[in-house]
Amino acid sequence: DTAVSQTPKYLVTQMGNDKSIKCEQNLGHDTMYWYKQDSKKFLKIMFSYNNKELIINETVPNRFSPKSPDKAHLNLHINSLELGDSAVYFCASSQDYGFGQPQHFGDGTRLSIL
Amino acid sequence: AQSVTQLDSQxxxxxEAPVELRCNYSSSVSVYLFWYVQYPNQGLQLLLKYLSGSTLVESINGFEAEFNKSxxxxxxxxxxxxxxxxxxxFCAVTEGTGRRALTFxxxxxLQVQP
Known part of the structure; x- marks a missing residue:
């Protein structure tokens, strides 16, 4: 039973399109995250939600909008896709927002912009 | 702001040989430290963590890491x-104050050859 699942696994689309990535966790965790991993494998936090409330919003373009309909889901919508958005996007969750909580990651969504 | 340096890219x-993967961090406050492993086309998995207490932490598959504050x-x-x-x-850190997102x-x- 997958703990943190993301869909789709692969996403190939053209510049200018709008796309969404979905994330669900069945661990009963309160906190969820989106990370971006670039072509050099560098991982960076984008957003974090705790109990459906946005708590971290890094310097990410406004074209990226996270939505958390409930504690178990954190979706990422991207408008007007650009070539530089090509990356692997990882969803993660942790028990709560306490310090030092380990995070559980999904398998990633590989986004390729043509 | 916190940062993490992994000097060796490969x-x-x-x-059957021994290995050491180096990780240095910078932070002005107390930190929590993690090692994550990523297998091809998969998400990150927690390998081990240091929160407090003994500076030597071990994983179930034979890895160990030592926190050296100095x-x-x-x-x-x-x-x-x-x-x-x-x-x-991936080595990652989160500080004991403020934001909880991981800095990687x-x-x-690590390429193990026969």
Missing amino acids: VPVFE QTSFHLRKPSVHISDTAEY GSGTR
Whole structure:
């Protein structure tokens, strides 16, 4: 039973399109995250939600909008896709927002912009 | 602001040889430290963590890491590696105050050769 699942696994689309990535966790965790991993494998936090409330919003373009309909889901919508958005996007969750909580990651969504 | 440096982007090693993957961090406050492993086309998996207490932490598959506050390091070691240990290894830190999101190093590719 997958703990943190993301869909789709692969996403190939053209510049200018709008796309969404979905994330669900069945661990009963309160906190969820989106990370971006670039072509050099560098991982960076984008957003974090705790109990459906946005708590971290890094310097990410406004074209990226996270939505958390409930504690178990954190979706990422991207408008007007650009070539530089090509990356692997990882969803993660942790028990709560306490310090030092380990995070559980999904398998990633590989986004390729043509 | 916190940062993590993994000096070695790639570490080739022969099977059954010992290995050390280096990680240094910078932070002005107390930190929590993690090592994550990423196998090809998968998400990150927690390998081990240091929160407090004993500075030597171990994982179930033979890896260990030692927190050295004076040298601001958290190097990962294994006395004898297997082919199956081939993966990307990420060191990460979160501070004991403020934001809880992980700050990752740039990763070290461990390549175990027969």
